[in-house]
Amino acid sequence: MRGSSRLIGFFVPASFERDTDAYRRAQLCVAFALFLLPLTLVRALTIIGSGLGEQVPLVAAVWFCLVAALLVLKRTASLWAAGNLLVLALFASGSLMAYSRGGVGSPPLIAITALPLVATFVAGRNSGIAWGAAVAAEIATFGVVQGILHRELSDGLSPGHRIRVETIGALSLTLVLLGISLAFEWTKSLALEARAQAERQRLLAEEAGRMLQADRMASVGQLAAGVAHEINNPLGYLTANLDFIEREIQRIRAAEPGIVGSELADAIAESRQGIDRVGLIVRDLKTFTRDDGGTPVAVDVREVCDASIRMVDNEIRHRARLERRYADHPVWVRANETRLVQVLLNLLINAAQATPPGQAERHTITVSVETRGDTVALAVSDTGVGMSPDVLANAVRPFFTTKPVGVGTGLGLAVCDNVVRALGGTLNIESAVGKGCTVSVTLPRAAAPDAVPTVPAPAAREETALRILLIDDDPLIIRAMSRLLRHHAVTAKANGRDALSLLRAGQNFDLILCDLMMPDLSGAEVYEHVVALGQGLERRMVFLTGGAFTEAGREFLERVPNPRFEKPIRADAIDAILSAARAS
Secondary structure (H helix, E strand, O other): OHHHHHHHHHHOOOOOOOOOHHHHHHHHHHHHHHHHHHHHHHHHHHHHHOOOHHHHHHHHHHHHHHHHHHHHHHHHOOHHHHHHHHHHHHHHHHHHHHHHHOOOOOHHHHHHHHHHHHHHHHHOHHHHHHHHHHHHHHHHHHHHHHHHHOOOOOOOOOOHHHHHHHHHHHHHHHHHHHHHHHHHHHHHHHHHHHHHHHHHHHHHHHHHHHHHHHHHHHHHHHHHHHHHHHHHHHHHHHHHHHHHHHHHHHHHHHHOOOOOOHHHHHHHHHHHHHHHHHHHHHHHHHHHHOOOOOOOEEEEHHHHHHHHHHHHHHHHHOOOEEEEEEOOOOOEEEEOHHHHHHHHHHHHHHHHHOOOOOOOOOOEEEEEEEEEOOEEEEEEEEOOOOOOHHHHHOOOOOOOOOOOOOOOOOOHHHHHHHHHHHOOOEEEEEEOOOOOEEEEEEEEOOOOOOOOOOOOOOOOOOOOOOEEEEEOOOHHHHHHHHHHOOOOEEEEEOOHHHHHHHHHOOOOOOEEEEEOOOOOOOHHHHHHHHHHHOOOHHHHEEEEEOOOOOHHHHHHHHHOOOOEEEOOOOHHHHHHHHHHHHHO
């Protein structure tokens, strides 16, 4: 068996995958050829021994057809061509022997009635029909010739009616065998179609589930974006008011040391830490929900890891201790930050779900970041259940999952692999049952981004007061910003229309601070109206935003050169804005 398998494998092209219809047809094709070669040789020796040497070239031609069929199969992987060459060899040899022995009733002619069956199984339904017609035509020709001549072709035959019976019998056998082969093909095609239909229905069900999941994720993304924006406004005036209080306390303590206790300063510092933590959460939400069009920028992988860890910290803490092993310097790659966060989230969630809950003291999830020459190596390791060889082999195949229905879609690692490849990197998985798993990501290292010049806060209040137009729909933001800008001439408006009315009336301002996302006129629309005034005031506009969550808002910020500051805005950022306005 092993020898025949090797022999068949020698002739069957490697492009035919095992356990497929094409592979089985190829095996049948080779089997026929290997069976007929010795029979053809024996027949040739018999002919030579009986003194019929003139037929040897025809037998050699049959043998040539068999060898040619195998070569066609091996070199072109064409089952249709190879199968028909084999049937041609059978047809030629059967016809030759029938002619030499004579008559419709000769065994060789009866034998070729099986050719349509062979052609159908080896080369397909169309070949079976064609060869069925050819065989029927030859048998009919033999019958007609015998009937017209009323004599045997070579040896003695029965009277004429026997010729008709034999002809009808041979034709009937041909048609029956052809019908059997076509019925077999038809039944098989029905089974394949039923299987394909079931597969299509399964894929449609999975696609519907993915679309539902995508729709839910889009809704969650919109909700998160809205939450981030709404949090940013109160966070903005809390930050501004804390800055104001902190500066006033510093001024009072400088004038009268000891009048303000250190405990009050500590309380303010602690409040500042709390606000900063909320700000990090909001920033992470914006990173996760933002669609920045795939534009690659220089990002520090360590910061991306930290942001991702904060998002899934609650998922990890009940399952394992988390360890960070980072390089002690920024590690830059050029990537879409959102996509990179998506990769890290998937890897961290997989690591957490592979670790049994309630045993956090026994398990560890490790996130490591290091540089290796021109590449950056990022790895997420866990001490969880690990993967078997079969699971590991299919881990990045789309829709492959070992999780229960409703828990996993089988797309997590496939998406990670695609994202990493798009960034010019590689993703590798090492795992064994009971020994945990390590997913390693290698990315090209990038140069550090150019430093953004900052204007230091002035040591003392400058004498020149600026005329400032402040546009924001949140009254508490207006009040908090007005406190920080109390030494300047601030005109505050809660909507863009009122602000435009002032500008159309001819009022002039040194600086226009404008919120981007407002319910009536957005900051982008206010900008376009200011441009239309033709006074050049649009160059004095600075945008304050809690996040551009609309396509129009993102496109606008990419298009205009004006400065923009993310809320919550710190006092030192305000000082930088004022210094830039004075310099212009």
